[in-house]
Amino acid sequence: MYNKFKCRLFVDMDGTLNCFNNHIDSIDVLYKKGFFENLSPRNQVIKGLKEFMKHDKEVYILTNISNSKYAVDEKNKWIDKYLxxxxxxxxxxxxxxxxxxxxxxxxxxxxxxxxxxxxENLKYWDRKYWDRSGTGIRLINEVNDKDSSWDGEEIYCNKDSLAIAYQLKSIQNRCILNELMYNKNFFIEEEKENIELKGKNHSISIADRMKNAKQKASQQTKETKKLQKDIPQR
Structure with missing residues (x-):
């Protein structure tokens, strides 16, 4: 498939995968040995990410590090333990x-x-807010839930893990579908790809690609809504 539309998911650590903000009482704690290694995990988010990764391996940890001498080593140990x-x-x-x-x-x-x-990080990443081209997804937690300045995709940290996984995939599918519908260059490149693949039994028409993308997006949106309706808030 055209490389421009290959999905990659980058996931923040502090506050997203762990309860970073719940452990901060002063800036000094960021430099203490054991701080990053012992941060409490957000279990539903981690389980949801594991479920998502059963079908999509293009997942990256993307996290800031302080100049603490322990930060990189302890964050690696934390990932080794939970992901x-x-x-x-x-x-x-x-x-x-x-x-x-x-x-x-x-x-x-x-x-x-x-x-x-x-x-702040999401606005820097997302194409709607800055001269960037990515798509941001806010993980809503107990600290940022009152911030209404984000106008984009959102996932609640306390949802069921399967619902989180479905929602991530649904967001991806909707984004791909939008690009299929509105990006003229995509159609040009896809047509070239089809021509190159003819005779190799790999040719897939643009109409079929759009149909498949619509079906996947529709089905996963339905599944996500059902899960969110059936699972009580924690």
Whole structure:
């Protein structure tokens, strides 16, 4: 498939995968040994991400690091404990104050997703707010739930893990479908690809691609709504 539409999911750690904000009482704790390694996990989010990864391996950890001498080592240990399937090639550590985009390989596209609890980070990533091309997804937790300045995709941290996984996939499918419908260059490239693949029994028409994408997006949206309706808030 055309590389521009290959989905990648980048996931923040602090506040998204763990309860970072619940452990901060002063800036000094960020430099203490054991702080990052012992942060409490958001179990539903982690289970949801594991479920999502059964079908999609393009998942990266994208997290800031302080100049604490323990930060990188302890964050690696934390990932090894809770998300060991994300290998070190898929872990991106960005020093505070540096541009995250210099650490991410290849150009960011609309089908590169960032799951993060920080609205500031999401606005920097998302094409609606800044001169970027990515798609942001806010992880709503007990700290940022009153912030209404984000106008984009959202997932609640206390949803059932399966609902979280379905919602991530549904967001991806909707985004791909939008690109199929509105990006003229995509059709040009897809037509070229079909011509190149003819005779190899791999040719798939644009109409079939759009039909498949619509069906997947519709089905997963229905499943997500059903799960969210059936599962009580915690």
């Amino acid at each position: 060991p399937d994300i290998d070190k090639q898929h872990r991106i550590f960005v020093p505070f104050g540096e541009d995250v985009f210099t650490y991410v390989q290849n150009k960011i596209t609309p089908t590169d997703f960032l799951l993060d609890d920080s609205v």
